[in-house]
Amino acid sequence: MSKNTSSVSEKTLKVLFLFSKHKSLTINQIVDLTEMNISSVYRIINTLRNQEFIMLNNERDYILNPAVILPLYNKVNTDIRANIKPSLKRLANSLNASVFLSKDHKDNQIIIVEKEDGPGNLRWVESIGFTYNIPTGTAGKTHLAYILKGMDEHERESYLENLKLVHYTDKSIVDLKILLEDIKEILINGYCITEGEHLEEVVGFSVPILNPNSGVCMYVLTLIRTSNEFNIEEKQKIIISMKEEASRIANYII
Template identity: 30%
Template structure:
């Protein structure tokens, strides 16, 4: 049995559906959002499309494990204290973050802008793993905030290094910060080869009005890109030549990080 499992894993066939785990993760993700950080059973069940009975059972178990907290007075649930422990342990074991954080600090110090590290999560989402706020015109970006994998300059970086079939599928879903028109999707697809060639991606107010973003991919030891670093600032305070210089700068930093992490560089 063990040999069969090992063989399946080596072929990348670890696609098992575990509804309770999926549902628990949906609940925790929901409670991590500011809008739902203190929610009652009805709100959680509705937002996660779970039946109240199923939702209640999962919440009871998560509460027992101190992964969620229940306030008897307000009858609302929130994230629990044991997640703090798990988060700290994860940070200690994530070599990537310890390597990357000093680079983010250096970029913020040099540019005065907010820098952050984005990691892809699952098929459709990405999240901010770390950030350093700039002194000049820092923008508030919350660690742990989730986005569509296609959003922003960092989304462009992730899309540029996906298989065309996968990137097309994600663009067809069109569930980002704002809906893209058919023409915008066509233009974005045309831009992806240029991003691969230049080594960085930019946005200028098209995803969030007034915000400019510059991002570069971090290559892991496989052939995919799961992480990107990014700089964000205000469109009113940055010119085209500034963005180009930042693109080259962040590309150089991302290259150094990739080399330290033993990254694979596509030809």
């Protein structure tokens, strides 16, 4: 591949990836976001339209074409799930716990994308595709930590204004100031531990799965046990094991 062809491909992908953050875009918006000249943007848009990756909506804005994108997304998602399953099984069996993988979803939610139950007494009843409101449980708090990390001050304030803190148990955090202190600790330590904040008598561990190149949180890996199955002396073993598997998953995904 020539250097020029490679450059065109990179620019095309750059434009396509904009639609992962924006539901619809105009030509001028794409020019502003990419800082490309308008002629280049028109050429790229025409290429993407010809390949049916994007289309015009009723407002004459450009949007992703679901007929093409959704099958592609489902294929990639299925491949990812198949390849991360061994990591979840190793954790579930070696640590005698239930584990699940989650990612950011729409409307301040996270969604479970894969799970594995261990031989212990606790079974995670929610199925793949189940959603939680952020910052529910250890997974929700971990997602929130890395969402806020990627925001500027204005975005952060706006996001927190709309955040709903729910009283699930007597240990649930409903004070924003306390929650933000926990968020700070999560980012410092690289993991989150909760006990009884979402479900009584349940201990949760979460670690982020970070893109090694950008540091962006792609997924969150979570392990849960009943309180009577948890021994504080196992804390470091659990965290180390989870971080090792998180690293394996990250290397596969990218």
